[in-house]
Amino acid sequence: MSKNFSLPQWQLTKWLLDSGRPISPDIERDLVASLFGTLSIFIGGVTNTLLVALLITWHVQRQEFFVWLALEVLVCAARIGILISARRRARMARSTHTDLHVILSLVWAFSVGLGTYLSITSGDWLAAALACLSSAAMVGGICFRNFGAPRMTGVMILLALGPCCLGAMVAQEPLFLLTLIQLPVYVVSMTSASFRMNAMVVATMQSERDNAHRARHDSLTGLLNxxxxxxxxxxxxxxxxxxxxxxxxxxxxxxxxxxxxxxxxxxxxxxxxxxxxxxxxxxxxxxxxxxxxxxxxxxxxxxxxxxxxxxxxxxxxxxxxxxxxxxxxxxxxxxxxxxxxxxxxxxxxxxxxxxxxxxxxxxxxxxxxxxxxxxxxxx
Known part of the structure; x- marks a missing residue:
């Protein structure tokens, strides 16, 4: 089924899913298919962000948090719908709406970062601590689930954690200003790790294909053996x-x-x-x-x-x-x-x-x- 997931068509999504190195078309399709996999991580991430948004909104009881909660629900529902539809359409060899899936992933990361910003600037440190812990926890899932697209991973991490820095400056809390040093280093290191993971995965995929080719083909002429x-x-x-x-x-x-x-x-x-x-x-x-x-x-x-x-x-x-x-x-x-x-x-x-x-x-x-x-x- 992995060969049936559609390649991106939009310039932005093509850039986001480009691993930055030449790869064969079949490996490219496998990497795109990986973005639709690991359902356990996806479900865990969606459940976590919805629960955090619900708890913070219930705790703070402000209008902007209700708007954020509504955005979280809509984005998560849309992502689940697209994911289920894509897997079904892939079995029928139809378009899997890969571009929309990628954009919704970015919107979800933005929503996570938005909640963090609202919580930090609200002055409620219980909400801020919960939101910051949640967004930081999501980074591991983002990296592991999206190893096929390290550029997209970097952008998602930036959208999810970047608002912490902005919130720290707006809140004018001296201790929070430490995030201006911590987060850029963290974002760079995690994004770099995503690129290294992608390189390892691509090398493994290529090695598997080379071994399979050698097992089936004559080494001199490349014809079947x-x-x-x-x-x-x-x-x-x-x-x-x-x-x-x-x-x-x-x-x-x-x-x-x-x-x-x-x-x-x-x-x-x-x-x-x-x-x-x-x-x-x-x-x-x-x-x-x-x-x-x-x-x-x-x-x-x-x-x-x-x-x-x-x-x-x-x-x-x-x-x-x-x-x-x-x-x-x-x-x-x-x-x-x-x-x-x-x-x-x-x-x-x-x-x-x-x-x-x-x-x-x-x-x-x-x-x-x-x-x-x-x-x-x-x-």
Whole structure:
């Protein structure tokens, strides 16, 4: 569901949610999704601020406090409504009103700070102490809950605690003037901690994605590896058994690659494999799955193409891969490719068995003179 939370659209909210470093789109969406999570902290914060506002208003009994209490109730109700709606809409892949959610978070922080200012300037030190403790307690929740947006966190802390300084100056109480020194340091340190937490979270997310990518992909070409291919074939076989599709496999083996390795070295051979992989990505339809299963052998899984489509792709690959390659050492080399094609029958027992059918077709293509394709005869 995290991928379905909407990215911000307004310039202000885009700036607030920008972590200040380049990140991938999927991590950006996960960070946005984190702003809608940790419901226990959200509920605790809302409950605390409403109770504090209610107690202070009941204690002081002034008009401005009733207005503040009404603002707290409206803002908290709106935030709860948006949060519930956003989580529901995310499940339906609809807009989650992220911009409004961010703005309401700032308004809530402003309301917390407003209550602190009113309490300090009221002259009632019981109310002032309760309001200051409440706003300070909210900072921890703000930092922890909004680690995905450190800029927004800093602004929220400033809105929640900044009025303490303003209230101290208006109240003209000497002891309260100490906040003019304490609070700026506190705001800076907590905001800095939010940026460090964000950096750690982003680094962890990126590391997890890198590890997942390495587990599924070939380290040299970036294509799918053998284990991932077999899993993909198993899913294709399941679809074939349900009658929704009959997948095709193209098993490719490069002709003349060993000579390139022997003459120019394995470094040039690796470079050539990377160039071959790049050409395959250009030639193969996006919905197909390309894998390198070892050495100079590649397999393409086509889920939604018939036999004619597989043969058309094979003809294109014969041409594309046979075009000359320019290596980094200045040498121009030419190789070919032999291809075995097999439509995977619904009766096949496993991915390995399906792969073996295409492998046997490849053997026939090799034995027939190479640089050609052969289609396995399967009923």
């Amino acid at each position: 053998r284990a991932t291919l077999l899993a993909e074939i198993e899913m294709a076989i399941s679809r074939a058994r349900s009658g929704t599709a009959r997948p095709s496999l193209l098993y490719l083996d490069l002709d003349g690659f060993k000579r390139i390795n022997d003459v120019y070295g394995h470094g040039c051979g690796d470079e050539l494999l990377e160039q071959v992989a790049a050409r395959m990505r250009e030639a193969v339809p996006k919905e197909c799955r390309i894998s390198r299963i070892g050495g100079d052998e590649f397999v393409i899984l086509m889920n939604d193409h018939d036999k004619d489509g597989a043969q058309a792709l094979a003809r294109r690959l014969l041409i594309e891969i046979a075009a000359p390659y320019l290596l980094a050492n200045g040498e121009e080399v030419v190789i070919g490719v032999s291809i075995g094609i097999a439509q995977v029958p619904s009766t096949v027992q496993s991915a390995d068995a399906a792969l073996n059918i295409a492998d046997r077709a490849l053997y026939v293509a090799k034995a027939s003179g190479k640089s050609r394709f052969h289609v396995a005869e399967i009923i």
